[in-house]
Amino acid sequence: MTLDFTELFKVDACVSSCSNSMINTTGVLESTDNMKKMEILAKYGHFIKHYGTGKDSYYYFRIPDKTIKRGAFRRKKTTREEIESALCDYFIEKEKQSSTGKDMTTFEQLFYEFMEHKKEKVSAGTIRRMMIDWNKYYKTNTDFIQKPYKDITPIDVDDFLNNIVNTSEIKNKAFCNMCGILKQTFGYAVSARYISANDNPYRVEVNRKKIIPTRKKASTQEVYNNSEKQLLLDEMNRRLQNNPTNTCILAIMLDFELGTRRGEILAIKNSDIKNGKLHICRQIIDDYDVSDINNPKLIGYHAVEYTKSDAGDRYIPLTQKAQEYIKQIQRINKETGESYQDFLFVKDGYLINPNKLYNIIKDACNRCINIPIKGTHRIRKTFVSTLVNNGVPITTASRIAGHADERTTIKNYLFDTNDETETNKAILNALGDNPESSVTTTYRNVENKNVTKRDSNIILFPSNKKAENPCFTRISH
The missing domain is CATH 3.30.730 (GCC-box Binding Domain)
Structure with missing residues (x-):
């Protein structure tokens, strides 16, 4: 057999040419990549x-x-x-994303973009509360938050929300707050013109029977009864005798007369007190560092010239006891030289930390008077309940408390301030178990006191009634 070297050389030349072509192509790609990197480094x-x-x-x-x-x-x-x-x-990678023409931004990325926008509009405390809900309910659902937000459908939202309802014993208020993150984030996408309003997938379709309703707690948990209130006030008086310049103690005692929010009472200025009334128009709020939005840090507190809501700006009539407390606080400040921008409650030349009041109450309840711990908000509920239980109209009590409407007062602030014995006695009296002290008997006694001898001689005539039709039933033949 004879070998044809001419054909062999042709084949070898072809293979060599293809190999050189592949090398040249690889070289061009490497050169292009290098040029791209040099361009990026020159720019960034x-x-x-x-x-x-x-x-x-x-x-x-x-x-x-x-x-x-x-x-x-x-x-x-x-x-x-x-x-x-x-x-x-x-x-x-950024260039590849933009060149594909499709926005691959995940819901998680959209949320953090929204929060950067949100923190310029609301308090740092609000950002902190939203991040707590995000970490608790969203970060554990990676399949949902890692999905491009433009690909999320209403069915995805349904599955996400129902998964939370089915796997956690979530209460109604917590569920509403959690849904707020989803609603606001997609609302931001609409406002930013990322998606149209018609493309917003947010909706709430869950089995609400699985959500734990917010039930009103027992009065024993929410307010001070008369004996508990007296025990706490006696303990505060004892502590004040041992530490007569501690105005925090007087703030607790004063709050039983005012029923303010914890940040409101410590934001009172001397100029707010006029003509027997107190003008509530500011509050103390916490300061958080939210530069790292995942780890908000409490860094202090300061006073702001607004209240929780528009209804919070109000006037409270001062009782005689409240005026005595205020005069005592003003006298202590004058004696100790404490002063800061006309504020009533000052310690070491600055505002008093609102947490200080709770710590005093907690120590007193635990260590001294042995009753359940009920903070300043429970004092506020005690104040409102006392007003209504003593005949103040709910509308007036709601206004004094600074509530936006009466529903808040009725739903969350009305409790029985009597202890169990007093409550049981009142129930039995109302049911006539003790006729001498029943409401009916009392009313009759009061009525009889106003009756004169001349009134007794009045002859009462029967009232005239319209004659009834004897044939009121239809007779069938």
Whole structure:
């Protein structure tokens, strides 16, 4: 057999040509990638910073990005090559996302973008409460929050909400707060023109029977009865004798006469007290550092010139006892030299921390008078209940408490301030078990006192009634 070297050389030349073509193509791609990286580094290389010396040195960059947690993309590397590669990878990925023409932003990324917007509009305390709900109910549902928000359908929302209802014993109020995050986040997407209102998938279709209703707690848990109130006031008086310049104690005693919110009583100024009335028009709020939105940190507190709601701006008539407390506080401030912007309650030249009042009450209830712990909000409920139980109209009590409407007062603030013995006695009296002290007997006694001898001689005539038709039934033949 004779070999044809001519054909062999042709085949070898073809293979060599294809190999060179593949090498050249690879080289072109590598050259293009390198040019792209050089372009990125020329444009964004200033983000890279170098810190430290020797073995402790490192490279770091931070790129603002609202679609990412904490509002920025961060990387830290030990070599220049690694940090440059990470920077280029980030911008190349961003370019790929934009070139596809489809927004792949996840619901989680949209939420953090929304929160960056939200924290400019509301208090830091609100941001903190929303993040607590996010961490509790959303972060555990990764399949939902990692899905591109534009791909989320109403059915996805149904499945997400029903999963929470079915797997957690969630109460009605907590469920409403949790849903608020979903509603507001998609509402933000509509406002930002990311999606149309018709594309908003938010809705609530769950089995509400599985949601624990918010039930009104027992009076024993929510208010001080008369004996408990007296025990606490006696303990406060005892402590005041041992520490006569402690105005925090007087703030607790005064609150039984005012029924204010915990931030309102400590924000009172001397100029708010006029003509036997107290003007409630400001409050103390907590300050949180929310620069790291995942970890809000309490950093202090300050007074603001507004109340919880518009209805919170109100006037409260001062009892004689309230006026005595206020004069005593003003006298202590004058003797100790405590002063800060005309505020009534001052300690070490600044406002008093609202948590201080609760800590005093907690210590007194636990260690001294041995009753259930009931903080300043329970004092407020005791005040409102006392007003209504003593004949003050609910409308007036609601206004004095600074509620937006009477429903809040009725649903959350009306309780029995009597102890069990007093309550049982009142029930039995009302049912006629003790005729001498029943309401009917009392009314008759009062009525008889007003009857004169001349009145007794009046002859009562029977009242004329319209004659009834004797044929009121139909007779059938």
